[in-house]
Amino acid sequence: MxxxxxxxxxxxxxxxxxxxxxxxxxxxxxxxxxxxxxxxxxxxxxxxxxxxxxxxxxxxxxxxxxxxxxxxxxxxxxxxxxxxxxxxxxxxxxxxxxxxxxxxxxAADYRTATGEQRQITIDDIGIDMNTRTSIALRPAAGVVRRIELIAGEAALSSPAEDVLTVEAGNGRVVAAGARFNLRHDGGQVRVACLDGDVRVECGGDARVLGPGRQVLYSEHGVGQAVAVDTNAVTAWQGGLVIFRSTPISDVVEEINRYRPGRVILTNKDLGRRQLSARFRIAEMDQVVGQIEQVFGVRATMLPGGIVLLG
Known part of the structure; x- marks a missing residue:
């Protein structure tokens, strides 16, 4: 433990x-x-x-x-x-x-630890796994390939001759000859199409996404498709995280994905402030220092990687 x-x-x-x-x-x-x-x-x-x-x-x-x-x-x-x-x-x-x-x-067949990234290939399907990501292979028939993203984030490339189905949460993504980024955490799944077309299905509803479009789904259904900066979505593959007018509460959640321990936000007002910056994933602890300097707050370090920020 x-x-x-x-x-x-x-x-x-x-x-x-x-x-x-x-x-x-x-x-x-x-x-x-x-x-x-x-x-x-x-x-x-x-x-x-x-x-x-x-x-x-x-x-x-x-x-x-x-x-x-x-x-x-x-x-x-x-x-x-x-x-x-x-x-x-x-x-x-x-x-x-x-x-x-x-x-x-x-139950995962492939898993990354905190801060780890990994590239795998399964039946010509290219998969880049981000930090704390778990993927399981599921039985399929014919040319259909089935994968489950149990948790975490992955960028996937599906060959044109095969149909790839990726299950995540209470929905799934169906693609052939497409590239897309899939993130599953906190009961929500975010799908961003990078190239080709993907079909997102959840609870009897469906959306077809083209390049540069993103949708969010959860137990409440599928949201509306919106435009997204694909360079920002896939920045993690280049070892970067990009914040653009991002609430500090969301910044803290992102920090916690990549570092051991836990940063705990102790100031709700601070959580509503916004940060625009880019950082290397290998240097995520610098984000806490940046927040201290920019917003005039203090980080209190406790054993086990626990940080109280407020």
Whole structure:
């Protein structure tokens, strides 16, 4: 668990965890107990999100806590434990902070770790996988190829002679002789057509996208197609992230995709401010420093890669 939390885990660690969990029901129980512990820590993080709590935690080692401060910590831990008691098996679907893979991601045939990118080819289908991406191969018939994007982001190229179906969330993308970028996170799926035409299907609704068009779908259905800058969409393939008048709340979510640990936004007003910049993915920690300088805020560093920003 510690290796997954710090981002040091690789494919071998994932395979080992999967084998370990399948050898005994007690192991699965242990996994859920560990998840409950991290839910409790999540409550502590929420407690730290208040201005008074942040002020108590400087970059230097904290002094001995007063009885009042200790009581706050106990309340946070008790609240976290209560939340964990009702979370149940949902923990295996949504691990706290996304520190380790969900059980659905264990079904992946290909997976990238935090900050890792990978290129693969499956039956002449070219796939560029971005950070924290899980892909599974699904049974198909004839010239149809089926892939599931369980989580993460990928750019795919389908040969003209075959029909490629990519399932993601509660919908799917059908393409032949096309290139497209697919991102699945937070219950939403974003499809951007880069070349050729792709068909997006979800809940009985469908959209056909041409080059430079993008659509978002979720459990609520398929949105309207909009124009998109394909260079910005695929910038990650060149090792870049591009922010254009992007709310800081969205910037923080993007940072968290590429670095181990977690940046937690503690200032809602800051979350509504906007940032325009470009950064190298290998230097994502610089984004936090840039936000500090531009908006006059402070980042508080905690163990385990946790950063409180506000």
């Amino acid at each position: 510690m290796r997954f939390r710090t981002g040091a885990a690789g494919p071998a660690d994932l395979a080992a965890l999967k084998r370990w969990s399948e050898t005994s029901p007690a192991h699965l129980e242990a996994y859920d107990r560990m998840s409950r512990a991290w839910i409790a820590l999540g409550a502590v993080a929420e407690e730290l999100s208040s201005a008074n709590s942040v002020a108590r935690y400087a970059r230097t080692a904290p002094s001995a806590a007063s009885p009042g401060e200790a009581a706050v910590t106990r309340r946070a831990l008790i609240g976290g434990a209560l939340a964990a008691s009702v979370a149940g098996v949902a923990l295996s679907v949504h691990p706290p902070f996304g520190f380790w893979p969900s059980w659905s991601e264990f």
